[in-house]
Amino acid sequence: MSEATRITEKGQATIPKSLRERYGLEPGDEVLWVETESGILVKKRTKTDARGMLLPDDASESERDAVAAELRDSLRERRERNYDEV
Incomplete structure (x- = not known):
């Protein structure tokens, strides 16, 4: 069509x-x-379309895992700060 x-x-x-x-x-x-x-x-x-925008397409699986872990830790820290403030 x-x-x-x-x-x-x-x-x-x-x-x-x-x-x-x-x-x-x-x-x-x-x-x-x-x-x-x-x-x-x-x-x-x-x-989910933004996935993969932080790293180039040829990034290794270990590089992707490292960035994911860093983001996860950063989000966890931010949530904990927000809970502490409340």
């Missing part, structure tokens, strides 16, 4: 209604524009 739309002078593009309905896109939703070898991929942004 393919549908065509125009890009406005402001760089805006309309997502066809049939695609908005099929993929559950509603006003206020965000979409990601991903450059691929074959063109541009547009996908609905989800809560």
Whole structure:
């Protein structure tokens, strides 16, 4: 399936209604524009789309584990401070 739309002078593009309905896109939703070898991929942004943004794609599993542990510890410390303040 393919549908065509125009890009406005402001760089805006309309997502066809049939695609908005099929993929559950509603006003206020965000979409990601991903450059691929074959063109541009547009996908609905989800809560997990930010995963992997802290490290390059070629980061090793141990590097990913270290960053995850650091973030986990940082969040734990922040929660403990917040509880202490209350």
